[in-house]
Amino acid sequence: MITRRTTIISELQRIGIIIFGAATAAFGLNFFLIPADVFASGLTGVAQFVNALIPISTGVLLLVLNIPVAILGWIKVGRLFTFYSFLHVALTSFFLEIIPVQGLTGDIMLNAVFGGIIVAIGTSLPLRFGASAGGLDIIALVLARMSDRPVGAYFFILNALIVVSAGFAFDWEQALFTLVSIYASSRIIDMVHTRHVKCTALIITKKADILRERIHEHLTRGITRMPAKGGFDATEKEVLMIVITRYELYTLRQITEEADPEAFTNIVPTTEILGSFRKDD
Structure with a gap:
């Protein structure tokens, strides 16, 4: 039987992983994707997109965009899962504000690939401990439960909207590198967690x-x-x-x-x- 001490240690371990994941995701964004104007997947990419249009920081936008999603997840998905997911989002927003935006390389391909990989590590580790990066994960889960389509189909559709929006609003080359970043992220998530939804x-x-x-x-x-x-x-x-x-x-x-x-x-x-x-x- 699992003791109270074991439960406390398990919860502390989960929170530690969420903190580490949030810091890692923020590092990948501020050192690779944001300086290169390459968008991440999910609501993080949406926050970057809006930030390019209005002068509000990506961290603040990410937190604001996830509030209605957290309410939806609390009602439709599960309270504990949603709580830890929103905790990851809040910590990512915090680290995005305190970590400086500083490009390490001028090569947009390197930024897209390494940024996608690092952000994916930060967002996929919490999956192994009953949490997620919030945003698109929760939206896709809710949509899948309301229809007979798989979760992966909604991931593809919602991320495709980000890529197309980036192409129309800014530059199609930028949109293609966003696609590279999203692909690199998806491969890492498969490796870190599981290959199937x-x-x-x-x-x-x-x-x-x-x-x-x-x-x-x-x-x-x-x-x-x-x-x-x-x-x-x-x-x-x-x-x-x-x-x-x-x-x-x-x-x-x-x-x-x-x-x-x-x-x-x-x-x-x-x-x-x-x-x-x-x-x-």
Whole structure:
């Protein structure tokens, strides 16, 4: 059973990762992308775009743009996930204000690639600890839950709008380098976290009833239960199969470790699903 001390250490670790991620993302923006006029993905790119039109700092704009998104996420996605996501946004805005904007190279390609990579590291690390960079992540999740389209489709559409807007408002070369930055970011996010938006968890446990109840308390996902028998000791077990998004991996891991520390969990990528996805479907 997870003790109170373990929970506190886990929360401190999560907050530490969020602080580090926010500082890393702000460094990538202020030292690479912003000096080169290359936009990042998501609402960070939107904040850069608006900053190029009106004299308000990118950090302040990022925070303001994420307030309505945080309210939406609080209602539609989950309170804890939204809280930690908005904390990451607020800290990123803070670091954007205190870290000076200073270009390290005049090569726009280097700025686009290295800026995209560094920002991606800062925004993807929190994904492993039950948070996100806010903004586009939450919007895409809400839109996906309201329709039958995958989350990735909304990421593509919303980021494409940023690229096209940059091309029409400023310069198409700048827009193409923005696309390079977004591509580099997406590759790093895949490497740091997981290559698929949806994953299938196969949990082999002797405490299926307890684990099922705990999962349904925290995740709105259906569970398929299958009987199983141990290959070495022939003990009776069950396999719980659940399809989740990559944002829910951290929560599922915590639930499993607390309900049954001896459970064996295998996470496999899911490229496509047919039929119901949410528990209330």
